[in-house]
Amino acid sequence: MLIATAAFAMPSSAWAACAVADPASTALGTFSPNALLGGAPPYVPVLAGFDCPATTISVLSGNFLRATVTSADGFKLTSTNPLNTVTAKYVIAADGAGANPFAAGTPFVYMNGTLVNLLGLLGGSARNVKVYVRPSSAAAVAPGTYKGNFKIAWEWRFCDLLGALGLCVGTLDANPTTIPVANVAVTMIVTAKPFTVSIVTHTTWDPQSTTGNPRAIPGSKQRTTITLTNPDIIAIDANSLNIVLPTPNRGAVALDGDGTASPTFVKTAEGSPASSLAVTYSTPASTTDDVDFSENGGTSWTYDPTTTPKAVTNVRVRPRGTMAAGSSFSVSLPYVLF
Known part of the structure; x- marks a missing residue:
């Protein structure tokens, strides 16, 4: 023994x-x-x-x-x-x-x-x-x-x-x-280690100062950035992430961009390490890209905001790919204040 x-x-x-x-x-x-x-x-x-x-x-x-x-x-x-x-x-x-x-x-x-x-x-x-x-x-x-x-x-x-x-x-x-x-x-x-979300909004343009120290006044434009972080040591399953962003008070989606030199509607950025995620955006009316609009609080996602951007209540972004362990990924959308 x-x-x-x-x-x-x-x-x-x-x-x-x-x-x-x-x-x-x-x-x-x-x-x-x-x-x-x-x-x-x-x-x-x-x-x-x-x-x-x-x-x-x-x-x-x-x-x-x-x-x-x-x-x-x-x-x-x-x-x-x-x-x-x-x-x-x-x-x-x-x-x-x-x-x-x-x-x-x-x-x-x-x-x-x-x-x-x-x-x-x-x-x-x-x-x-x-x-x-x-x-x-x-x-x-x-x-x-x-x-x-x-x-x-x-x-x-x-x-x-x-x-x-x-x-x-x-x-x-x-x-x-x-x-x-x-x-x-x-x-x-x-213990569970779900992905975390942080949201930051900054003013990018206003009718008086343009891009030089712009203020959040009626007619100004802002860009809201959502950052996703995967704190886990394993990747998040492919195509499993959905970002739903409500339209801010006194705001509407700015389909023509944030007032800076770039007219881009959707911007993305990788963190370090890179996430391997990607977002495609073609037109507001597209039903095959990764950005959708709703005019009814997210009940449906087929609204075309081209004619009436103010009617948009929510924007949904669906990043594609597998989010790498320990990585972060940001996506941003512009809004106009009224």
Whole structure:
């Protein structure tokens, strides 16, 4: 049976042997249900409970370091709210890129004499060894706190000098007969991360000052900018965004532009990083572009404002494409005040 313990001490009181102990719980981070479904979370470093403060690890015949990972619940992350029965899951690797995954119950060999040498994964030493955990889910999980636990059994033999017949004549450190086990705990927060919207309006032209320090007076023109931001680490589904902007009080859509040198009605701008979204606008009467007008508060979107712009109650903009993770995108429309 595997139990948690520490490696035996070496004869010298000044020498610190390798040891196995339960590390403190590690926070994997905060992720949205969509990010978990899409496999977007990264591998997160987690203390693995194995530490060799002073041992010199040499690639010599007979030396080895092995770690065996097991989980009583199949590597699940379970909500602390018993009403949330859908669980998340996680995988474990020996490196942050996930190129060296652990298989449950199968020893992962960091080193086996001179045949296998993956000590580079440890950064050249065995101080506070880490594994890397990546959460995900097969179904949408509810917001809340999720916890998981797994065990790592550590086996090792380190000798820094071999003598005749392969006997260790230098410093020897090895795991005890009862293989020591570290109990590793991880937590994760799940919360929705919807896109955010900010709206800014500025005056661009007035009949007296034109574009030089224009004021919001009757007859002046303004441009309203709507900025969408995706705070998540995963992209927003393609063609799923709709921007509905109500006509401001004492205002009407300015189909001829905002009074500046450009007569453009719809303007767009990318943030950094770019969103990969796009908006097309051809004519006010078009039913195939991405800009629609309503004269009835959004009940229908087929109104042609060419003849009576003042009748427009709402404008709908439907950006096309997938909005990249962490990106922002702006679209602006001009209005005239009366």
